[in-house]
Amino acid sequence: MVGVMNIINQLPHRRMEAWKWTDVSRAVPEGMPGLSLAMAPRFTPPAGISVMQGEGATSDTVMGKLAANFAGQSWNFHVPANTHPADSLLIENLISGHGRITIKLEKGASLTVVEHHKGADKSFANIDMQIHLAEGAKLTRILVHDDPETATRISTASLTAEKDTKFEQYVLSFGGALFRLETRLYGKGEGIEAHMNGAYLLSGDKHTDMTSHTELSHPNCHIRQSVKGVVTDKARGVFQGKFHVEKEAQHTDAEMRHDALMLSDRAQIRSKPELEIYADDVACAHGNTIGALDESALFYMRQRGIPLAQAKALLTEAFLASVFDDMADEDMKASLMKQINQWLEASYGF
Amino acid sequence: MLDLSFLLFGRGNYQIDWNKIMLKINDLHAVVGEARSQILTGLSLKVPAGEVHAIMGPNGAGKSTLSYVLTGRDDYEVTEGTVELGGQNLLDMEPEERAASGLFLSFQYPLEIPGVPTMTFLKTALNAQRKARGEEEMGAPEFLKKARALAKELKIKPDMLKRPLNVGFSGGEKKRMEIFQMMMLEPSFIVMDETDSGLDVDALRIVADGVNSLRSPDRGMLIITHYQRLLDYITPDKVHVLAGGKIAASGDADFAKLLEKEGYDKYAA
Ligand SMILES: Nc1ncnc2c1ncn2[C@@H]1O[C@H](COP(=O)(O)OP(=O)(O)OP(=O)(O)O)[C@@H](O)[C@H]1O
Numbered sequence: 001m002v003g004v005m006n007i008i009n010q011l012p013h014r015r016m017e018a019w020k021w022t023d024v025s026r027a028v029p030e031g032m033p034g035l036s037l038a039m040a041p042r043f044t045p046p047a048g049i050s051v052m053q054g055e056g057a058t059s060d061t062v063m064g065k066l067a068a069n070f071a072g073q074s075w076n077f078h079v080p081a082n083t084h085p086a087d088s089l090l091i092e093n094l095i096s097g098h099g100r101i102t103i104k105l106e107k108g109a110s111l112t113v114v115e116h117h118k119g120a121d122k123s124f125a126n127i128d129m130q131i132h133l134a135e136g137a138k139l140t141r142i143l144v145h146d147d148p149e150t151a152t153r154i155s156t157a158s159l160t161a162e163k164d165t166k167f168e169q170y171v172l173s174f175g176g177a178l179f180r181l182e183t184r185l186y187g188k189g190e191g192i193e194a195h196m197n198g199a200y201l202l203s204g205d206k207h208t209d210m211t212s213h214t215e216l217s218h219p220n221c222h223i224r225q226s227v228k229g230v231v232t233d234k235a236r237g238v239f240q241g242k243f244h245v246e247k248e249a250q251h252t253d254a255e256m257r258h259d260a261l262m263l264s265d266r267a268q269i270r271s272k273p274e275l276e277i278y279a280d281d282v283a284c285a286h287g288n289t290i291g292a293l294d295e296s297a298l299f300y301m302r303q304r305g306i307p308l309a310q311a312k313a314l315l316t317e318a319f320l321a322s323v324f325d326d327m328a329d330e331d332m333k334a335s336l337m338k339q340i341n342q343w344l345e346a347s348y349g350f
Numbered sequence: 351m352l353d354l355s356f357l358l359f360g361r362g363n364y365q366i367d368w369n370k371i372m373l374k375i376n377d378l379h380a381v382v383g384e385a386r387s388q389i390l391t392g393l394s395l396k397v398p399a400g401e402v403h404a405i406m407g408p409n410g411a412g413k414s415t416l417s418y419v420l421t422g423r424d425d426y427e428v429t430e431g432t433v434e435l436g437g438q439n440l441l442d443m444e445p446e447e448r449a450a451s452g453l454f455l456s457f458q459y460p461l462e463i464p465g466v467p468t469m470t471f472l473k474t475a476l477n478a479q480r481k482a483r484g485e486e487e488m489g490a491p492e493f494l495k496k497a498r499a500l501a502k503e504l505k506i507k508p509d510m511l512k513r514p515l516n517v518g519f520s521g522g523e524k525k526r527m528e529i530f531q532m533m534m535l536e537p538s539f540i541v542m543d544e545t546d547s548g549l550d551v552d553a554l555r556i557v558a559d560g561v562n563s564l565r566s567p568d569r570g571m572l573i574i575t576h577y578q579r580l581l582d583y584i585t586p587d588k589v590h591v592l593a594g595g596k597i598a599a600s601g602d603a604d605f606a607k608l609l610e611k612e613g614y615d616k617y618a619a
C-alpha cells in the first residue's frame with residue numbers, strides 16, 4: 001500500500017514526457033476526495049453476462065499501478081466464445097476514487113461497452129481498464145465524459161488484441177479541470193481492425209487530453225483514428241497519438257488525424273502525432289490541423305438570415321459530425337449529436 | 351413563363367408597408383480591408399419599390415464592394431454617407447438583421463458550406479428570418495413541399511438538395527442555387543452580383559424567368575452585370591455605371607447596349 005500522504009508525489013507530472021501537457025500532480029490538491037479510495041461503479045451488464053470481483057489483469061502504467069493500490073480487486077467481465085449479447089454493458093457512477101475493470105472477450109465474441117464518466121465537484125477519479133480480445137472478437141466502446149470544472153479524471157484502457165479482432169471506439173468529452181483519456185492498443189496478431197475516434201468540446205477553464213498508443217507487430221492491420229476538438233474561452237485540448245509499427249507488421253494501413261477549431265485567443269491546443277515505423281511496406285500517415293471557423297462562410301450564412309451564434313454552431317456541428325459518422329447504433333449516434341448540440345447552444349449562446 | 355403561383359402561399363400574416371420598401375443610398379464612402387483602401391467615394395443611388403436597376407462598370411470599380419457594404423460584411427467599413435432600406439437605417443444592423451428585414455444578396459462567388467445539407471441550411475435560414483420578424487416558423491412538410499416544387503421549376507436535381515450547400519457544385523449550379531434560395535426566402539430587396547456569369551443559355555433563361563416572376567410592385571432589385579444578354583431577358587428600369595467609386599452615369603434600358611458597345615473609358619475617374 002502506498003501511503004495517503006505521498007500519493008501526490010506519485011501522480012504523473014509535466015516533467016514526464018508523456019504527461020508534459022497534462023500535469024496531474026499539479027491539478028490535485030492534497031486530500032482531494034477520491035484520491036485514496038476505491039470507486040463504486042454501477043454496472044448494467046447484458047443478459048447472460050455477470051460481474052465478478054477478482055484479481056483482474058495487471059497494468060504497467062503509472063495510473064494503473066495507483067489504481068491497483070487503492071481500488072483493491074478488479075470488476076471482471078467475461079464474454080464466452082461466439083456470444084453476441086444484444087444489449088450493451090453500461091458502466092455508470094464513475095464518480096470518484098480508483099477503479100479497475102477487466103473485460104475479456106473470448107474467440108469470436110462481441111460486446112458493446114457504454115461508459116458515462118461524470119464526477120462530482122472537486123473529485124478525483126482514476127479508472128484503469130484492461131481488455132483482452134481473443135481471435136475474431138469485436139469490441140465497441142462508447143465513452144461520454146462530462147465533469148465539473150473542478151474535477152480531475154484519468155481514464156486508461158489497455159487492450160491486447162489477437163488475430164482478426166475489431167475494436168471501435170467513440171469518445172465524446174466535454175472536459176473537466178483535467179481529463180486524460182488514454183487508449184493503449186497492443187496488436188498480438190494479424191488482421192486487426194481498429195477505429196478510434198473522439199471529439200472534445202471545451203469551454204471555460206476545462207482541459208481534455210486524448211492520448212493513444214498503438215503498437216503493431218503483425219501484418220495486415222488496419223487502423224483509423226480521427227480526433228476532433230473545439231476549444232473556446234481558456235480551455236485546453238491535448239492530442240497525443242502514436243503508431244508504433246514493428247518490422248514484422250508489413251502491410252499495415254494506419255492513419256491518424258487530429259483537427260481542432262480554436263475559437264478564442266486564450267484557448268490552447270497542443271498536439272503531438274507520432275509515427276515510429278520499422279516495417280518498409282506500410283501505408284502510415286498522420287495529419288494535424290488547427291483552425292478557426294471560415295469567416296466568409298459565416299458571413300454568407302448571416303446574409304441568409306442565420307444569426308452569428310447559430311451559424312457558428314452549424315459549422316461546428318458539421319465539423320465534428322464525421323467523428324461519429326460510422327457508428328452503427330443510430331440511436332446512440334443521435335444521442336451524442338444531441339449532446340453536442342446542447343453544448344453548442346449553451347456555449348455559443350443562442 | 352414558369353408557374354410560380356405557389357410562391358404566393360405561405361407568406362404568413364405579417365404586415366409590411368410595401369410602398370416604403372426602397373433603397374436609398376446617399377453619399378456613401380467605404381474603405382476595404384486592413385489597408386483601408388478607399389473604394390466607394392460618394393455613391394448615391396435610389397431604387398424605388400417595383401423597379402429593377404442594373405449596375406454595370408469596369409472590373410475593380412467597386413460593384414461587389416457595394417453589395418458587401420449593403421449586406422454588412424466585416425472588413426467593409428462605411429466612413430461617410432447613409433443607406434436606408436424601407437425607411438430603416440441599414441448601416442446600424444447586423445447582416446442577419448438586414449436579411450430578416452428582406453435584403454438578399456446573390457453572391458458573385460457563392461460560398462461552400464461543408465457538412466451542412468442544402469435543405470437544412472435553407473430551412474434554418476428561412477425560420478431564423480421568420481423568428482426575427484416575429485412570425486411563426488414554417489413546418490417541415492410545408493417547407494419540403496415548397497422546396498421540391500421550386501427545385502423542379504428551376505431544374506435542380508433533388509439529390510443536390512441533400513448535398514452540403516454548394517460543395518462540389520459547378521459554377522452554374524451554384525448560381526442556380528442562389529436563385530433557388532432567393533425564391534425560397536422571398537426577399538423584398540434583391541441584389542444580384544453577376545448571377546449571369548458562368549450560366550449556359552438554358553440556365554440563364556431559367557434564372558431570368560425566376561427573377562421576372564419575383565418582379566412586383568413591392569420589390570426592388572439591383573442587378574450587377576457585365577452583359578447585355580441578361581438584360582435582354584430582364585429589362586431594367588434604369589441602368590447605372592459604377593466607376594471611380596460612384597455612380598458616374600445613368601440611363602434607361604438602352605443605355606446598357608451603348609455601354610456594351612463603347613466600354614467605360616469615358617467614365618473612368
Ligand atoms: N478585402 C479587400 N482588401 C483590399 N482590397 C480589396 C478587398 N476587397 C476588394 N478590394 C479591392 O476593391 C476594389 C473593388 O473590388 P470589387 O470586387 O468591388 O470590384 P468589382 O467592381 O466587383 O469588380 P468585378 O467586375 O471584377 O467583379 C478592387 O480593386 C479590389 O482589389
Ligand SMILES: [Mg+2]
Pocket residue numbers: 413414415458543
Ligand atoms: Mg464583383
